[in-house]
Amino acid sequence: MLLQELLGIDEEIYFVEESYLAQGTLERTLRYFNGIKSFSGEQRMRLLRVHERGRTLGLLLFNPADKNVPVDFWSVFTGSLAAAPLKEQFEAAADSILIFNPPEKDIELSSESWRDVVNEYYSLMLVSRNFCPGCAVRPESYGSIFSENRVQRVKDIFDFLQKKGLYPEGRLLEVCCGNGMSTLALYRLGLAPLGVEINKCAVCQGLEQGVLKPQRVVVMDATALSRSFDPGSFDAVMGFMLGLVYEFNKELWTGIMREAVSVASDNALLLFTVSSKPEIEILAEALRREGVKGEIVDNTDSEGTYDQWFFVGKKQNLSRNF
Secondary structure, eight states, X not given: OHHHHHHTOOSEEEESSSSTGGGGTOHHHHHHHHHHHHHTTTSOOOEEEEEETXXXXXXXXXXXXXXXXXXXXXXXXXXXXXXXXXXXXXXXXXXXXXXXXXXXXXXXXOHHHHHHHHHHHHHHHHHTTSSOXXXXXXXXXXXXXXXXXXXXXXXXXXXXXXXXXXXXXXXXXXXXXXXXXXXXXXXXXXXXXXXXXXXXXXXXXXHHTTOSXXXXXXXXXXXXXXXXXXXXXEEEEXXXXXXXXXXXXXXXXXHHHHHHHHTEEXXXXXXXXXXXXXXXXXXXXXXXXXXXXXXXXXXXXXXXXXXOEEEEEEEOOSSOOO
């Protein structure tokens, strides 16, 4: 696992929060921290600290084997995925423990590398059914799920973008990535998006097939991106075959568009595909309201199924126009 490699440890690791979503509330973390602080001055603890430019990203507490737990392991605490107030609360609590109990090792990592660590852990826990011990879903064959025609369809869109001088670069986010059908095309194009998807079964399916990468996918609600990512976190935000987008549920999708723009940097590329013109018109209107300048593209073909219409544009700033 990536965390053991980066920290040079052999023991098992367990994140205190039970899921990626729980990292947004830190209920267990802050409760456990109160308990740790109560005896931190009485007993020396083995601690490892992960930080970025002095700010604590993670704290690991060593737990020796005993009669109840037969193996040594490290408990992992982090506040790096929480919103700013909770993140600051975590850092203050962690630092108050470290004052009385300095870490035996202090490791500096970038916040992006640390997020990869967290993503990988929860992805591996998901695909190994640790989150769903009673899961009755049986793995399907690769060929029954993934379509090369679908992959090519996405790649053709990027050929169009390249001709228009709009090819995405830098930090990429793919919202509503599902099982990775479109993500597979992005990987083959040499891109490395972070995928977010609320349906954990779809994510699990993509991980089982080796299509989604454990370090680059998150089970997350796309209507709440700004709770986990800072403004300007991504240089491109995209989503493929979103929907179905109707008048009765358009508030959901306009909310996702608003969140997508909120975590995009100035001049970031925004790209979204759907199956019909009315759907893309709803998304385009929402994006334009958020300061994205772009165009609707008719991408219809004889099959009339995937990515028939898309919107591509850029988030505006004061210095450059689309």
